[in-house]
Amino acid sequence: MLSRRCIWVNGPVIVGAGPSGLAVGAGLKNQGVPFIILERADCIASLWQKRTYDRLKLHLPKQYCQLPYFPFPDDFPEYPTKHQFIKYLESYAKHFDINPNFNETVQSAKYDETFGLWRVKTISTGGPIPVEVEYICRWLAVATGENAEKVVPEFEGLEDFGGHVTHACDYKSGKSYFGERVLVVGCGNSGMEVSLDLCNHNANPSMVVRSSVHVLPREVFGTSTFEFAVSLMKWLPLWLVDKILIILAYLILGNIEKYGLKRPCLGPLELKNTAGKTPVLDIGALQKIKSGKIKIVPGIKKFSRGKVELVNGQTLDIDSVILATGYRSNVPSWLKENELFSNEGVPKNPFPNGWKSKGGLYAVGFTRRGLSGASLDAISVALDIAKTWKDETKQKKKSVAARHRRCISHF
Ligand SMILES: Cc1cc2nc3c(=O)[nH]c(=O)nc-3n(C[C@H](O)[C@H](O)[C@H](O)COP(=O)(O)OP(=O)(O)OC[C@H]3O[C@@H](n4cnc5c(N)ncnc54)[C@H](O)[C@@H]3O)c2cc1C
Numbered sequence: 001m002l003s004r005r006c007i008w009v010n011g012p013v014i015v016g017a018g019p020s021g022l023a024v025g026a027g028l029k030n031q032g033v034p035f036i037i038l039e040r041a042d043c044i045a046s047l048w049q050k051r052t053y054d055r056l057k058l059h060l061p062k063q064y065c066q067l068p069y070f071p072f073p074d075d076f077p078e079y080p081t082k083h084q085f086i087k088y089l090e091s092y093a094k095h096f097d098i099n100p101n102f103n104e105t106v107q108s109a110k111y112d113e114t115f116g117l118w119r120v121k122t123i124s125t126g127g128p129i130p131v132e133v134e135y136i137c138r139w140l141a142v143a144t145g146e147n148a149e150k151v152v153p154e155f156e157g158l159e160d161f162g163g164h165v166t167h168a169c170d171y172k173s174g175k176s177y178f179g180e181r182v183l184v185v186g187c188g189n190s191g192m193e194v195s196l197d198l199c200n201h202n203a204n205p206s207m208v209v210r211s212s213v214h215v216l217p218r219e220v221f222g223t224s225t226f227e228f229a230v231s232l233m234k235w236l237p238l239w240l241v242d243k244i245l246i247i248l249a250y251l252i253l254g255n256i257e258k259y260g261l262k263r264p265c266l267g268p269l270e271l272k273n274t275a276g277k278t279p280v281l282d283i284g285a286l287q288k289i290k291s292g293k294i295k296i297v298p299g300i301k302k303f304s305r306g307k308v309e310l311v312n313g314q315t316l317d318i319d320s321v322i323l324a325t326g327y328r329s330n331v332p333s334w335l336k337e338n339e340l341f342s343n344e345g346v347p348k349n350p351f352p353n354g355w356k357s358k359g360g361l362y363a364v365g366f367t368r369r370g371l372s373g374a375s376l377d378a379i380s381v382a383l384d385i386a387k388t389w390k391d392e393t394k395q396k397k398k399s400v401a402a403r404h405r406r407c408i409s410h411f
C-alpha cells in the first residue's frame with residue numbers, strides 16, 4: 001500500500017537535518033528564501049541524538065564547533081558535551097524557525113535537463129501508510145553527512161562467534177559490559193574512547209590496531225592542539241606543522257610505538273587532507289594503554305565460537321565485539337549525478353572548492369573538517385542560492401507583469 005504525491009518547491013530542497021542542513025537553512029532564512037529540509041530520522045541531528053555514546057564531548061574547542069549566525073551560550077564549557085551540543089542545535093532550529101520534514105528518506109534525486117529542475121523522490125513513513133513523494137525544485141543541497149552509514153567489515157567466522165557484536169554507533173556506555181572481555185575493532189577516535197569507557201566500567205578491552213594511527217594530545221601549551229596547528233599554518237608549510245606536532249606529541253605522550261601504536265608515514269594533517277583519516281585526540285585512553293588496562297592487538301584473522309584469532313597467530317577468548325570501524329557517505333546510493341561527487345560519495349574537488357556544481361547542485365559538510373568546515377560550506381551555499389533565487393524571482397515577476405500588461409493592452 002503506497003500512495004503518491006508530487007510537490008513543487010519554490011526554493012531549494014535540503015537533504016539532511018544535521019548541523020550542515022540546519023546551517024544552510026539558517027542562512028536561507030536570513031535571506032528570506034523558502035526551502036524544505038528532508039530528514040530520514042524523526043528528529044534533527046540524528047547522528048548526535050541516536051548514534052553516539054553517552055560520554056561523547058566535542059573534541060575541538062567550542063568556537064570551532066558553533067554554527068553560523070548563532071553562537072554557543074556563554075556558560076558552555078570549552079568542550080561541550082553531546083547533550084549540550086544537541087540542546088544548542090535544538091535552540092538553533094527554534095531560533096531560525098526551521099521545521100524539517102521528518103521520516104522522509106530520499107530514495108533518488110535526478111536532474112531533469114529538459115526543464116532544468118531536480119526531481120527528488122522520497123518515502124515518507126510518518127503517517128499511517130508509507131507515502132511516495134516527489135519534490136520538484138530548482139536547487140538541491142546535499143547535507144547527508146560523511147558519516148551517514150556505519151562501515152561493517154566482513155570477518156571470517158563472525159557468524160559462529162556467538163557473543164554480542166555491535167557497531168560503535170549503537171554503543172551507549174560500558175555499563176552493560178561489566179567484567180567482560182571485549183574486542184574493540186578499530187583505533188580511531190571512536191575505538192579509543194569506547195575502549196576508555198569500557199575500562200571505566202570495569203570491562204577488559206583489547207583494541208585492534210591493524211595498521212597505524214596518529215595520537216595527539218588534545219592540548220599543548222595550555223591551548224588546544226587544533227588551535228595551535230591552525231595558528232602555525234598561517235606562517236609555516238603543512239609538512240613543517242606536521243613535524244612540529246609529531247615532536248610535541250613525542251615529548252608529551254612519549255614513544256607510543258612501543259605500545260603497538262605505529263605512526264603513519266604521512267603527518268597527521270597531510271593524512272587528514274589526503275586520505276580523510278582523522279588523528280586521535282587523546283583524552284585518557286593512552287594512559288590506560290600504557291598501564292595495560294587497554295591491550296593493543298594486531299589485525300584479525302578469523303573468529304570462532306567465543307574466540308578471535310589474530311594475524312600474529314595469537315588466539316584470545318572474548319565475550320563481545322564492538323566494531324569501531326568507521327562510517328561512510330550514502331550519497332552514491334541515491335544521487336544520480338557524477339560531476340560533483342566521487343564514487344565514495346564525497347566531492348571530487350577538495351576543500352574549499354567542493355561545494356557547488358552545475359544545475360543548482362550543492363554539497364554541504366563533506367570537507368573532512370568537521371563542524372567548522374560544514375559552517376563554511378553552509379554560508380557559501382546559502383548566499384549562492386539566495387542570489388540566484390532573488391534574481392530569478394525578480395525575473396519571473398517582471399515577465400508576469402509584462403504578460404499582464406500585454407493582456408490588458410489586448411482588451
Ligand atoms: C562519534 C562522532 C563524534 C564526532 N565528533 C565531532 C566533533 O567533536 N567535532 C566535529 O567537528 N565533528 C565531529 N564529528 C563529525 C560529525 O559527523 C560532524 O561534525 C557533523 O555531525 C556533521 O554534520 P552533517 O549535518 O554534515 O552530518 P550528520 O550530522 O551526519 O547529519 C546528516 C543528516 O542527514 C540525514 N540523512 C542521511 N541520509 C539521508 C537520506 N537519504 N534522506 C534523508 N535524510 C538523510 C541523517 O539522518 C542525518 O540526520 C563526529 C562524528 C562522529 C561519528
Ligand SMILES: NC(=O)c1ccc[n+]([C@@H]2O[C@H](COP(=O)([O-])OP(=O)(O)OC[C@H]3O[C@@H](n4cnc5c(N)ncnc54)[C@H](OP(=O)(O)O)[C@@H]3O)[C@@H](O)[C@H]2O)c1
Pocket residue numbers: 056057058059060147153168185186187188189190191193208210211212277278299300324325326327
Ligand atoms: N568528538 C569526538 O571525540 C569523536 C569521537 C569519535 C569519533 N569522532 C569522529 O568521527 C569520525 C569517525 O571516527 P571513527 O573512529 O568512528 O572512524 P575512523 O576514524 O574511520 O576509524 C576507523 C577505524 O577502524 C579500523 N578498521 C576498519 N576496518 C577494519 C578491519 N577490517 N579490521 C581492523 N580495523 C579496521 C580503521 O583502521 P585503518 O586505519 O587501518 O583503516 C580505523 O582504525 C571521525 O571524524 C572522528 O574524528 C569524534
